[in-house]
Amino acid sequence: MTRDLLPLFEPKGIIIAGVSSHPGKFGFVVLHNILSCGYNGNVFAVGRESGMLLDQPVLSSINEVPNGSADLLVVCTPVQANEELIRSAAQLGVKAVFMVTGGYSEAGGVGVEAEKRIVELSNELGLVVAGPNGQGIVSTPMDLCAQIVAPYPPKGRISVASQSGNFVSAFQNYANQYGVGISRAVSAGNAADTSIADYLEWFADDKETDVALCYVEGLKNGREFFERIKDVTKRMPVIMVKGGATSGGQRAAASHTGSLASDGRIFNGMARQAGITHARNIESAFEAAATFVTQPLPSGGDTLVLTTAGGWGVITADAITNHRDLNLIQLPEDLMDSINEMLPPRWSRNNPVDLAGGETRDTIPDLLEVSAAHPSIDAIIQLGLGIQGNTASLTKSGPFYPDHGLERIVDFHERQERRYAEASIEASIKHQTPVLVASELATADPSNPMVAAVRESGRLCYASADRAVESLGHLVRYRHWLNIQE
Amino acid sequence: MPTLSESQSRLLVSEAGIPVSNWETTDSTQEAVSLARNLGFPVVVKVCGDEIAHKTERGLVRLNLNTEEAVQEAADELLSSVTVDDGEVTLLVSEQIRGNRELIVGLVRDEQFGPCVMLGIGGILAEAVADVAFRLAPLSRSEASDLIDDLSMQSLLDSFRGEPAVDREALINILCALGDLGSDQEVLSVDLNPLIVANGVPIAVDALVETVEG
Numbered sequence: 001m002t003r004d005l006l007p008l009f010e011p012k013g014i015i016i017a018g019v020s021s022h023p024g025k026f027g028f029v030v031l032h033n034i035l036s037c038g039y040n041g042n043v044f045a046v047g048r049e050s051g052m053l054l055d056q057p058v059l060s061s062i063n064e065v066p067n068g069s070a071d072l073l074v075v076c077t078p079v080q081a082n083e084e085l086i087r088s089a090a091q092l093g094v095k096a097v098f099m100v101t102g103g104y105s106e107a108g109g110v111g112v113e114a115e116k117r118i119v120e121l122s123n124e125l126g127l128v129v130a131g132p133n134g135q136g137i138v139s140t141p142m143d144l145c146a147q148i149v150a151p152y153p154p155k156g157r158i159s160v161a162s163q164s165g166n167f168v169s170a171f172q173n174y175a176n177q178y179g180v181g182i183s184r185a186v187s188a189g190n191a192a193d194t195s196i197a198d199y200l201e202w203f204a205d206d207k208e209t210d211v212a213l214c215y216v217e218g219l220k221n222g223r224e225f226f227e228r229i230k231d232v233t234k235r236m237p238v239i240m241v242k243g244g245a246t247s248g249g250q251r252a253a254a255s256h257t258g259s260l261a262s263d264g265r266i267f268n269g270m271a272r273q274a275g276i277t278h279a280r281n282i283e284s285a286f287e288a289a290a291t292f293v294t295q296p297l298p299s300g301g302d303t304l305v306l307t308t309a310g311g312w313g314v315i316t317a318d319a320i321t322n323h324r325d326l327n328l329i330q331l332p333e334d335l336m337d338s339i340n341e342m343l344p345p346r347w348s349r350n351n352p353v354d355l356a357g358g359e360t361r362d363t364i365p366d367l368l369e370v371s372a373a374h375p376s377i378d379a380i381i382q383l384g385l386g387i388q389g390n391t392a393s394l395t396k397s398g399p400f401y402p403d404h405g406l407e408r409i410v411d412f413h414e415r416q417e418r419r420y421a422e423a424s425i426e427a428s429i430k431h432q433t434p435v436l437v438a439s440e441l442a443t444a445d446p447s448n449p450m451v452a453a454v455r456e457s458g459r460l461c462y463a464s465a466d467r468a469v470e471s472l473g474h475l476v477r478y479r480h481w482l483n484i485q486e
Numbered sequence: 487m488p489t490l491s492e493s494q495s496r497l498l499v500s501e502a503g504i505p506v507s508n509w510e511t512t513d514s515t516q517e518a519v520s521l522a523r524n525l526g527f528p529v530v531v532k533v534c535g536d537e538i539a540h541k542t543e544r545g546l547v548r549l550n551l552n553t554e555e556a557v558q559e560a561a562d563e564l565l566s567s568v569t570v571d572d573g574e575v576t577l578l579v580s581e582q583i584r585g586n587r588e589l590i591v592g593l594v595r596d597e598q599f600g601p602c603v604m605l606g607i608g609g610i611l612a613e614a615v616a617d618v619a620f621r622l623a624p625l626s627r628s629e630a631s632d633l634i635d636d637l638s639m640q641s642l643l644d645s646f647r648g649e650p651a652v653d654r655e656a657l658i659n660i661l662c663a664l665g666d667l668g669s670d671q672e673v674l675s676v677d678l679n680p681l682i683v684a685n686g687v688p689i690a691v692d693a694l695v696e697t698v699e700g
Contacts (some may be wrong), residue, residue, distance in 0.1 A: 222598030226622055266596050269620035272636060273629055324640075484628040 003194070005202040007095035008128055009139040009184050011072035013042030015065055015094065016144065017085055018076030018101075019058060020242075021049050026100050026148040027076040030136065031056065037152045038143035042069050050159070051140065065277060068093040074136070074146055075099045079114050090125040097122070099131030100148055103117045105190050115192045134189025135165030138172070140182055141208045145470050147187070156181020158289045161199035163188050164243070170282050171213060179455045180290035183208045197228045204235045212236060213289040215282070217243045226270050233275035234485060237292040237478055240276045241285045242267055275481040284470055290460040291471035292478075295434040298378040301476040302329035304371055305352035308364075308384030313352035316381055316438075316465040323469055325476045329376065338370045355384075362416075365423035370429035370434060379434040379476070381468050385420050386441040388413035389448040412473045414449045421453035436472055438462035442465040488697050492534045492541075493578055495693035499676060503663040505656070506690045507682075509580035515561040521579040523559040528582040530691070531560045535567055535575035541692075550582060583689050586647050588680035590610070593623065595675065597673075601668025603661055605633050607642060608680035615639070621661075623668035630661040650686035657688055665688045672697050 001428055014034060019027040031045050044065045047058045062073075062085060073089040075082055075097060076117045086097055104115040115132065130137065136147025140155040149165065153175035162168045165187035175182045176263065184203065188196055196214055202467050203209040212232070218226045232238055242264075271278040277292070278287035303326050307313035331339075333353050336387040339353060342363045348354035353367070371377055392413035402410075421437065428435035441448045442461040454461040462468035490498065493511045500506045510521045511534055522529040533546040541547045546567070548560035561577050568575050588608030596602050599622050606618030615624060619636035621629055634643065643652045660681070667673050674696040681688040 155655055223600045266599055266602055266620045270622055273621050
């Protein structure tokens with residue numbers, strides 16, 4: 001049964017226990033981040049040093065918080081203080097607790113016992129307890145940044161649950177870099193009371209979430225996780241990175257979260273069987289999530305490559321051919337005929353469709369339209385855009401600009417780049433065919449008008465064709481999995 | 487963990503619906519010869535007993551026996567190489583299955599995930615290529631089919647050296663049957679190594695079942 005995590009992600013009011021006037025302490029940083037990122041609800045700071053902190057009165061006891069004015073407690077106080085604190089909070093109407101405090105099961109010994117008591121307490125009081133030993137929560141629909149670290153991501157529809165707080169930050173950094181945003185994010189810490197599966201189940205029902213992204217090290221009950229996630233993935237794509245898949249990684253994970261990672265091969269099979277999108281690293285996991293959240297789901301793996309750059313076309317054809325879930329489709333006759341009418345006779349007459357300079361006839365938007373509309377084409381990878389914008393950039397930075405009649409050509413190049421990018425997005429949306437635009441300019445020069453236009457549309461401009469192929473492969477695999485569910 | 491003898495193991499998986507090469511057991515060399523005659527040459531003769539696990543490593547398997555004399559000689563040698571530590575043993579005589587491809591399938595119980603079905607490419611290079619994949623048991627037919635797709639060497643499953651493609655439905659049947667054995671709490675693990683693909687059809691030519699204590 002899905003647990004009610006709404007008070008955790010949409011609190012009406014928040015109590016921060018353990019605030020400190022030292023700007024380097026967690027208690028200060030959490031308060032600072034909550035107050036700085038625009039959260040609109042009540043905020044109560046509780047700490048030992050009374051007075052004002054960040055224009056906020058510091059209460060010396062949690063009991064000074066008015067009854068019913070807060071439903072989330074963020075705990076930065078030491079282990080020995082927390083049981084009493086949580087009891088008091090529950091009496092005030094608090095429903096959810098985020099525990100930043102470390103020194104629990106990850107520390108072993110008495111920490112293990114203390115963590116057990118926290119779980120018993122949460123059951124007794126009917127609370128949701130996240131952590132302990134976690135970095136915090138982000139919930140962009142609430143403008144909420146209750147974490148002890150940066151950054152705060154742009155708004156979006158990817159939700160994150162991670163057994164490592166650092167990876168919550170990493171995913172949020174990517175969100176800032178690529179402009180594909182985050183909805184909820186939680187660092188599960190030791191996941192004593194609330195597990196990754198609990199978060200994923202709630203995300204599946206969350207109206208602010210379309211795709212889940214998670215990092216998992218060890219599972220306390222792998223079989224139960226499998227049964228639960230299988231149901232989540234039927235409703236929402238789940239992208240997962242698994243740490244500790246090798247014996248070396250397992251030793252690191254054991255000391256990290258206190259639970260042993262299990263055999264890599266069985267985990268891989270479980271993930272595929274459960275419909276989990278199993279990404280091989282953090283970066284590709286984010287890109288997969290960004291792809292699921294911004295592209296239509298293809299009906300199969302028959303892929304067309306459109307390119308204005310021959311070499312990139314060849315490399316991409318190789319990558320598609322080597323990918324077990326994708327197929328470099330042979331050009332259908334009728335599509336061949338349509339393209340013949342648009343391009344000069346020297347075009348490749350094959351997939352990849354190499355425009356052979358035909359783009360100067362301004363055919364890219366028409367080509368995208370006929371290709372995306374074709375019933376046999378499941379997905380398109382588009383390459384070689386950005387070249388004109390790049391030329392414009394060099395021209396603009398040279399000593400002859402804006403004289404010598406260069407202004408007009410720069411304007412033309414930049415306008416064309418935007419048009420190409422917009423045409424690819426328009427065709428993709430109209431025909432519900434994924435169109436993935438890839439160019440190294442995505443990272444080499446994000447100010448390129450093509451890259452900027454893709455980003456403004458909310459989509460990811462892939463930094464290389466291979467990365468686009470990898471992300472597309474995840475979409476196709478997920479579609480296949482959905483198809484074989486009984 | 488106690489293991490069943492090969493003959494008992496074969497019986498258990500064959501009752502679960504997994505095709506196994508025809509076999510009989512006997513105590514006597516003389517009967518081994520007549521069993522071989524009934525099964526048809528060539529045959530395989532092995533030592534079979536609860537305590538006998540690593541037959542090949544110990545040289546307790548004789549393959550490609552084409553004549554009655556060869557069977558008699560092999561049976562004599564096998565019986566004389568058995569030691570007191572091997573416990574009660576019999577001779578297992580089975581038809582020799584021929585095929586160029588081998589698969590490994592099994593059922594294991596994982597601490598985290600419970601009963602899991604394994605499928606892998608077998609043969610002498612099996613360990614080196616390590617092309618194996620797992621699924622959690624029980625398996626639906628489409629999950630079994632996806633397990634087959636998960637192997638890297640798909641070309642080995644297509645038609646190969648004049649042999650037809652591996653009978654996919656037959657392999658799915660085997661994988662599902664193994665998965666169903668996962669619900670039998672007495673069965674700790676099953677190892678069918680190898681299945682020989684004979685004319686496209688996978689047939690188990692060895693079986694080892696581990697059971698729960700007591």
